[in-house]
Amino acid sequence: MSSLSVTQLSARRESVVAALTSPDLASIVDLVVWVEVEANGRSDAGPVAMAASHVGRVRLHGNGAHQVLEGLDPIASEDPMAFLPYDLECASPDPLTSRENAYPYAASRILSLFADPTRSPDVAVVHTPGHFFPEQGGHVGEHGSLDVIQSRAPLLLSGKGVAARGIVDAHARLVDVGATLAALAGVPDSGLRDAAGEVLDGGVLTAYLSADRLAEPKVVGILWDGAHCSDLLHLAECGELPGVARLIESGVALRGGAVAQFPSITLTNHTSILTGLGPGRHGVMGNVFYDRATGERVKPNDASTWHRSAEWLRPAVRTVFEMVNDIVLQRNSPRTASLNEAIDRGADYSTMAIVRDSGSSSGAAGLNDQLPDAQTSVHVHDKAHLDDSYFSWGTQVDDLGLEQMRQLWASPESAPTLTWWANVVSDAGHHAGGPRSDIARDSLRDSDSRLVSFLEHLDRLGITDQVTFLLTADHGFEGSDPAVTGSWRPALESLGIPFRDEGPGFIYLLPDS
Numbered sequence: 001m002s003s004l005s006v007t008q009l010s011a012r013r014e015s016v017v018a019a020l021t022s023p024d025l026a027s028i029v030d031l032v033v034w035v036e037v038e039a040n041g042r043s044d045a046g047p048v049a050m051a052a053s054h055v056g057r058v059r060l061h062g063n064g065a066h067q068v069l070e071g072l073d074p075i076a077s078e079d080p081m082a083f084l085p086y087d088l089e090c091a092s093p094d095p096l097t098s099r100e101n102a103y104p105y106a107a108s109r110i111l112s113l114f115a116d117p118t119r120s121p122d123v124a125v126v127h128t129p130g131h132f133f134p135e136q137g138g139h140v141g142e143h144g145s146l147d148v149i150q151s152r153a154p155l156l157l158s159g160k161g162v163a164a165r166g167i168v169d170a171h172a173r174l175v176d177v178g179a180t181l182a183a184l185a186g187v188p189d190s191g192l193r194d195a196a197g198e199v200l201d202g203g204v205l206t207a208y209l210s211a212d213r214l215a216e217p218k219v220v221g222i223l224w225d226g227a228h229c230s231d232l233l234h235l236a237e238c239g240e241l242p243g244v245a246r247l248i249e250s251g252v253a254l255r256g257g258a259v260a261q262f263p264s265i266t267l268t269n270h271t272s273i274l275t276g277l278g279p280g281r282h283g284v285m286g287n288v289f290y291d292r293a294t295g296e297r298v299k300p301n302d303a304s305t306w307h308r309s310a311e312w313l314r315p316a317v318r319t320v321f322e323m324v325n326d327i328v329l330q331r332n333s334p335r336t337a338s339l340n341e342a343i344d345r346g347a348d349y350s351t352m353a354i355v356r357d358s359g360s361s362s363g364a365a366g367l368n369d370q371l372p373d374a375q376t377s378v379h380v381h382d383k384a385h386l387d388d389s390y391f392s393w394g395t396q397v398d399d400l401g402l403e404q405m406r407q408l409w410a411s412p413e414s415a416p417t418l419t420w421w422a423n424v425v426s427d428a429g430h431h432a433g434g435p436r437s438d439i440a441r442d443s444l445r446d447s448d449s450r451l452v453s454f455l456e457h458l459d460r461l462g463i464t465d466q467v468t469f470l471l472t473a474d475h476g477f478e479g480s481d482p483a484v485t486g487s488w489r490p491a492l493e494s495l496g497i498p499f500r501d502e503g504p505g506f507i508y509l510l511p512d513s
C-alpha cells in the first residue's frame, strides 16, 4: 500500500474540511481541527494548529496569536474560566455555537493530538455540545470536545503538604497532575522526566503546596471518572458531598478545575494524568484510534483490553508509579498501588495485574462474576439507577475498589507511598442523564459515600492528617439535545476519498487501494 504524497494529503484534507464545515452540518460539527506545516521559510517553522467551522477559519500560532484566514474566528475565546461562576453555565443556551464557547489551550492541545508519527488522525472533528448520536455510541451526556465544559475536570488538593485555602478562582491542567502527585510522594524535580530524559508536558502545582511534608509521605490520588467540576463543587458547598467538603476544608479546590487534554476522552486523559504527557508523547490518542504502522484499530478503553495498556504506551513514557518506585526502597508492602486503572505500568499493586495474572482471555470482562452484588451496596442512594447496566457495573467495581483501599491501608505501615484510586460510577451517571440530572448527582453522592467510608477508616487508624489527597477526574460532561442528530459520514463518503472515521471524529485519510 503506497502512502499519500504531501500534495495529495493536503488536497484531500482540504476537501474533507470543506465538506465538514458546510452550513448543512453546523448543528453537529462544532469545529474541524488539524495541523499544517508553516511554509514561511523561517528556520523555526513547524506544525501549526488550524481550526475551522462554518463561520470561518483560524491559524493558531504558538505565541497565542489567532490569525483569521477566512470569515470569523471559530475559536473566539480560550478562557479556561469561561461559564463561571456556575450560574452562567447553568443559564447558558444549549447548544452553544463555537463563537459563544471557549476552548482553553487550543493550540497546544491540538498540536499534541497531531504529534504522534503513526496514530494521529489527519483531521479531528469536534462534535457540537448538543450532538446526540446514540446510533454511533453517543449518550445523553457526552464529552470529548475541545470546549471548556467537557474539558473541565475537578481538581482538589488536601491534607498534609497542602496549603488550606478553600475554593479559589483558578485552574490547572490535567497534565500537571502526574508531576504534582510524584512531587508530593517525594520525587525530586530531576525525577520528573520521561525515559528519554525530556521534561514532562505538565508541571508541579507548587502554588498550592506547603513546606509541611513528611519524610515518608503517603499520597492518595482519587479519580472520579467524568465528575463534573462545577456541579461537584456546587453539591459540596450545599452540604451534599460531605467527603469532598471535608477535603476542601483542609485543602484547596480550583473553581476552574483542571483542563483535560484533547480529545477530552477517558483513556487519553487517564494516560496524561499518570504520565505527565500529552497524547502526542504518550500515544493513547483516544478510546479508539488507528495505527498506520500496524494497520491495527486500537481500542484501549475496553474491559477486554485495559490490562494491556502498557502495549500502547510510547517507548519514552514513564508512569508516575515508575517515577515514585525509583525513589522508594523496596519493602514487603506495595510502594505504589493502582486501583481500577488501566494505566498501571510499574505499580507494585494493581487491579489490572490481578486481571493479567488471572489469565482471563477476555481481560477484566472475564472477572465480572467475582464482583460484589450491586443490589446489596450500602453506597447507592437510589437503587433504581441499577437498572442502567453501566451504573450497576460501576457500583460493583467501585465497591470492590473501596474494599481494596481498606486492605492496602490496613495499617499505617502497609500503606503505599502513592495510591491511585480510580472510580467509575460517576462516568455512568453523567453519560446516562447528563450533568445535573438525578442519576449524575446520585453518582457523585455514591462516590462521596465511598470517600467518607475511606476517610473514616483513616480516622480509626488516627492518620488522616498525615495523608495528602488529590481528587480529580479525566474530563467534564455536557448534556446533548435529543433533537440534534445526524452524521457527517454521508458528506465524507460523497467525496469518493478512502478514509476511516474512528470515534467518530478521528478522520484518517487512506491511500487508494
Ligand SMILES: [Zn+2]
Pocket (backbone or CB within 6 Å): 225, 226, 265, 266, 267, 427, 474, 475
Ligand atoms: Zn472518563
